[in-house]
Structure formats: structure tokens, C-alpha cells
Amino acid sequence: MTSWNILALAVAAGSIAGCASAEPTVFALGPSDGIARPGGPAVVELRRPGLAGYLDRSDVVARVADYRVRVLTNERWGEPLGDMIGRVLAEDLTERMPGTTIFSEDGAITADPDAIVEVDILRFDAGAGGLVILQAQVAVESGRSHAAASSRSFTLSARPSAGSTAAMAAAMSAVLGELADRMALLVRGA
Numbered sequence: 706m707t708s709w710n711i712l713a714l715a716v717a718a719g720s721i722a723g724c725a726s727a728e729p730t731v732f733a734l735g736p737s738d739g740i741a742r743p744g745g746p747a748v749v750e751l752r753r754p755g756l757a758g759y760l761d762r763s764d765v766v767a768r769v770a771d772y773r774v775r776v777l778t779n780e781r782w783g784e785p786l787g788d789m790i791g792r793v794l795a796e797d798l799t800e801r802m803p804g805t806t807i808f809s810e811d812g813a814i815t816a817d818p819d820a821i822v823e824v825d826i827l828r829f830d831a832g833a834g835g836l837v838i839l840q841a842q843v844a845v846e847s848g849r850s851h852a853a854a855s856s857r858s859f860t861l862s863a864r865p866s867a868g869s870t871a872a873m874a875a876a877m878s879a880v881l882g883e884l885a886d887r888m889a890l891l892v893r894g895a
């Protein structure tokens with residue numbers, strides 16, 4: 706081999722090694738504490754939440770401003786965001802509604818529900834100022850007749866404690882807890 710061939714191989718090897726990316730940081734939302742209040746239907750089915758298309762990705766969406774979406778590089782959700790939101794809302798509702806069995810539509814458990822809860826997430830991100838904003842529509846219907854009992858739209862927000870993605874995920878979890886508080890009131894009134 707000539708020295709030029711060796712140099713070309715070294716440059717190519719260095720380029721390939723330089724392309725290797727760092728392992729992504731993976732985040733998860735979690736349940737938040739709420740006030741347990743008995744009452745309401747015995748069995749509630751929580752349907753898989755609808756999710757705005759821009760959120761339906763594994764990458765964390767950090768900011769929506771000036772008609773632009775900012776996706777964080779190398780920062781991912783630990784599971785599909787719609788599934789994670791549904792799981793966390795089911796945990797939050799279970800804590801807030803003692804004596805009521807809450808199960809997810811896409812889980813392994815099936816039962817004849819007394820009420821069905823549907824959630825549509827229109828926005829769930831941190832805006833330009835860092836404020837986490839959740840816009841959601843919630844509908845509750847009778848499980849037996851499928852008659853609409855109530856529906857509401859909610860806009861909730863929380864300011865993260867820091868500028869990190871972990872702080873944003875904590876604020877998002879807190880806002881989901883607030884949504885669960887309001888959902889529990891709707892379910893009890895159904």
C-alpha cells in the first residue's frame with residue numbers, strides 16, 4: 706500500500722468513527738399525587754388518548770413557537786407518548802378514585818365498564834417561554850348505553866423548575882395530574 710492509500714483509509718476510518726452518535730437520553734412521564742375522593746362508577750374504561758400528530762414521535766418536542774416545532778436531538782420518550790399518557794392518566798385516576806377500577810382500553814384487562822373516558826390531546830409541549838401547556842378535550846359516556854354524559858375542554862400549564870428536559874417531563878407529569886383531577890370530577894358526575 707502506498708502512503709496515500711494508508712492516509713485515505715485512516716481518514717475514512719476516522720470519519721466513520723466520528724459519525725457514531727451518543728446514546729440517547731430516555732425520559733418518562735410519571736403519576737403525580739392527588740386527593741383521593743370516593744364515589745363514582747365501579748368500573749371505568751380509559752380509551753387510548755388521541756394525540757396531535759406533531760407529538761406522535763419518539764423524540765421529545767420541546768418548543769412550539771412562531772409556527773415552528775423544536776424536536777430535541779438525542780432525547781427520546783421511553784415508550785410511545787400516547788401509550789405513556791394513557792398509562793399515567795390511569796394511575797392518576799386510580800389514586801384519585803378509590804373504590805373505582807380504572808383500566809386502559811389497550812391493556813390486557815377487559816370488563817364491562819360503567820363509564821368510558823376519552824381524551825384528545827391537542828397540545829402538550831413547552832412553549833417559547835418554557836411554560837408547559839396541555840390542551841385536551843375529555844368526554845365521558847355511559848359504558849352500557851354509550852350515551853354522552855359530559856365533555857369539557859381544558860388548558861392547563863406548569864412552569865418547569867429548570868431548563869432541562871427532566872424538569873420539563875416533571876412539569877408535564879404534574880399537568881397530567883391536574884388533568885386527572887378534572888377528569889375524576891367529570892367521571893363522578895356522569
